[in-house]
Amino acid sequence: MEASPLPGLSAEQIARSRRPLEDAWTLPAAAYVRQDIHALETERILRRSWSPLARVDQVPEPGDFIAMDLAGQPVLLVHGLDGTFRVMANVCRHRAAPVAQGTGRRKLFTCPYHAWSYDTEGRLAAAPLMEGARDFPSDDCRLTQFRSEVWEGFVMANLDPQAPPFAPQVESLRRYFEAFGIGDMVVARTLTYDSGWNWKVLVENFMEAYHHLAAHAQTLEPGFHARDSSVPDNDGPWSILHMPAAAPDPGRPRLVQGLPDWQAGALFAAVAFPHFMFAMHGDGMAWYQVMPMTGDRFVLKIHVCVPRHVLDMEGADDVLTHLEQATAAIHAEDIAVNDLVWRGLNAPASGQGRLSPLERSIWQMNQWWLAQMGA
Ligand code: FES
Ligand SMILES: [Fe+2]
Known part of the structure; x- marks a missing residue:
């Protein structure tokens, strides 16, 4: 049997995670729950990567x-x-x-x-x-x-x-979202959570729309069908999830002006690995700031961001309260499923599962994670 480069992950399990997406498996549960993996991950990933402060x-x-x-x-x-x-x-x-x-x-x-x-x-x-x-x-x-x-x-x-500079690594990601004017957005509201799971549980949850069909059946799925989501090719340490609108954009005024049609009604989730996550939509951005504290706990701040001009708009407060509440409601549904996943990952019989082709972004991140970890 081949020796494994990572404690608790067998060479066979690692090989399964590295297969092409159609044949690929998730990372083994040990990648999320073991303290020695977290220590290695801290040294090889968290202390070597770019984080938004x-x-x-x-x-x-x-x-x-x-x-x-x-x-x-x-x-x-x-x-x-x-x-x-x-x-x-x-x-x-x-x-x-x-x-x-x-x-x-x-x-x-x-x-x-x-x-x-x-x-x-x-x-x-x-x-x-x-x-x-x-x-x-x-x-x-x-x-x-x-x-x-x-x-x-x-x-x-x-x-x-x-570390190599950040900007060149994410230049294609920047161009993809150029029309949104991210640089001119401001934080309007912040939600804070103390989250009792490994940080990767949230990142994976954020990166796929497959779970809309069950976890967000009444909220996101009607507007953004799981089956229609897609993940473009990446050319760096990042992933984009594109969730097109289920129905044509009704053309209501959006807070972000001048977006092309394909972006105006859609929802996007972007991750620059390991955990710089932001969701983009026609009304702005939700920046999910992840701060890993231990292997089984991180602080999460979700910053509701809008174009600067919105703050001076009449009725801005109501608009922002609505955005904040909608963001909190979706995250409450995500907390519920992440709690379930965390329980399962910690169970003695937990191992590996097959990935859906809709989970391409998770697969992209897993390849990067294994490479960074030296597997
Ligand atoms: S002055 Fe800072 S530790 Fe003494
Ligand atoms: Fe979700």
């Missing part, structure tokens, strides 16, 4: 910051007084306390432990009672800076200094 409109003014966790690394996204967005380690260079919590606006970040303070570019600005320390501070005594990029209004970050 915020929309630029969430940190609009110089000095605005958001403190958060990125794959076990506390980070600080700061809109610098020099106008640049930076992602830095939220770890004091003295004895490692986080220098800020939550969100806010600062000119200086003063550590709550011994009051060392840092400017918005991460430079040490003051360190009280350190006069007797020789050759202090050294030039490198500043908050560690990570790679970041602004892409279509998202501040993206990557903990891996060697």
Whole structure:
């Protein structure tokens, strides 16, 4: 028997997941539930991939910051007084306390432990009672800076200094959604969930419309038939799910203006691997921000985003409340099925299942996941 490169996944199981889609199986349950797999995944995927931390409109003014966790690394996204967005380690260079919590606006970040303070570019600005320390501070005594990029209004970050830049990898994805003007959208509402499953359970749920026929039978299926969904070829680490409208677009005014007919009435789900997910439709975007905490828990924020002009529209509040409620109702149906899947994946007799040809995006992601994991 061939040795397996991954704990808990047999070589035979991996080979089944790698078959062409028509013959392919899902990833084995161990890929979701084992702690040692999660540890490997953290090192090989989560700490080497690009993650969206915020929309630029969430940190609009110089000095605005958001403190958060990125794959076990506390980070600080700061809109610098020099106008640049930076992602830095939220770890004091003295004895490692986080220098800020939550969100806010600062000119200086003063550590709550011994009051060392840092400017918005991460430079040490003051360190009280350190006069007797020789050759202090050294030039490198500043908050560690990570790679970041602004892409279509998202501040993206990557903990891996060697990672290839994000934008070129998703250029075809960007072009596919160009008409939506993603870069000009703003976060209007945010829903927050604490989710008790492996993060891949949600990503897979997000990436296929096959489940509309049962899980969303009364909500999405009448407007977006599971059988009509399709997944275009990809040329990078991403996937697009196209869900055409079941009936011709009634032509009601859409919040996103100037969309071609085929996009105006349709629903799209896009994922840049591993977990940068956004759903696009004629009224805007729902950005699903996934923040894995452990192998069996992640924080999810669903940000309801609309073109900036919508905020000034008469009746905008009602429109946004409607969008928020519709988003929450769909996610409630997804929570119910993801809870079921998680129970099954954790059962001793859980293994692998056959994929539907409608689950091409899951298959695309599985090939990428196995390659990144070194399988
Ligand atoms: S740990 Fe930050 S000042 Fe001491
Ligand atoms: Fe769903």
